[in-house]
Amino acid sequence: EAQVTQNPRYLITVTGKxxxxxxxQNMNHEYMSWYRQDPGLGLRQxxxxxxxxxxxxxxxxxxxxxxxxxxxxxPLILESPSPNxxxxxxxxxxxxxxxxxxxxxGTRLLVL
Amino acid sequence: AQTVTQSQPEMSVQEAExxxxxxxxxxxxxxxxxxxxxxxxxxxxxxxIRQEAYKQQNATENRFSVNFQKAAKSFSLxxxxxxxxxxAMYFCAFMENTGANSKLTFGKGxxxxxxx
Numbered sequence: 344e345a346q347v348t349q350n351p352r353y354l355i356t357v358t359g360k361x362x363x364x365x366x367x368q369n370m371n372h373e374y375m376s377w378y379r380q381d382p383g384l385g386l387r388q389x390x391x392x393x394x395x396x397x398x399x400x401x402x403x404x405x406x407x408x409x410x411x412x413x414x415x416x417x418p419l420i421l422e423s424p425s426p427n428x429x430x431x432x433x434x435x436x437x438x439x440x441x442x443x444x445x446x447x448x449g450t451r452l453l454v455l
Numbered sequence: 456a457q458t459v460t461q462s463q464p465e466m467s468v469q470e471a472e473x474x475x476x477x478x479x480x481x482x483x484x485x486x487x488x489x490x491x492x493x494x495x496x497x498x499x500x501x502x503x504i505r506q507e508a509y510k511q512q513n514a515t516e517n518r519f520s521v522n523f524q525k526a527a528k529s530f531s532l533x534x535x536x537x538x539x540x541x542x543a544m545y546f547c548a549f550m551e552n553t554g555a556n557s558k559l560t561f562g563k564g565x566x567x568x569x570x571x
Contacts, residue, residue: 385546
């Protein structure tokens with residue numbers, strides 16, 4: 344089944360404790376992206392990747408890192424999480440630019 | 456920068472009736488893409504419909520259709536024969552056709568409730 348998977352789905356952590364949210368797609372898509380969803384703000388892009396080893400900032404990159412060592416994986420790294428990073432996070436992928444993006448199931452993160 | 460506005464935070468409709476969700480956007484681009492995504496209580500983001508700006512014909516997908524007014528920068532979603540499973544949050548989204556980033560710019564969303 345073609346899909347985008349994220350792990351974990353739910354995470355409670357404390358301020359400053361490094362964490363990684365994984366994202367994997369099995370559709371051989373070149374483009375991948377991370378969004379965060381906050382009430383009243385819709386979804387906003389954090390980082391994106393056009394292909395392996397090609398990543399760039401979106402609209403709200405502060406406090407996040409990403410890497411794209413393999414085509415299928417695009418992990419989101421929070422080196423020192425803070426409470427304002429409490430949010431619902433989505434990974435998305437598409438075959439290439441301007442194609443419809445397919446979203447993962449979301450990761451709900453709570454930073455205490 | 457592009458912006459997407461969904462001015463109605465909530466709407467309610469009786470089952471089997473028709474409802475229209477509004478969306479306006481602002482851009483200086485001529486070529487772009489517009490989307491409606493559905494987010495049910497499971498939080499999954501599900502594509503409902505997609506419209507290319509260069510196409511004059513309005514997109515349709517079964518009970519879902521759009522009214523795309525390019526000059527007015529308006530992109531409304533019509534849901535016909537509403538079903539209880541249509542209860543969800545709906546997001547309007549814009550994607551420009553220039554540059555390397557295929558970023559989706561989302562509106563704030565509208566919560567739709569379908570009443571039995």
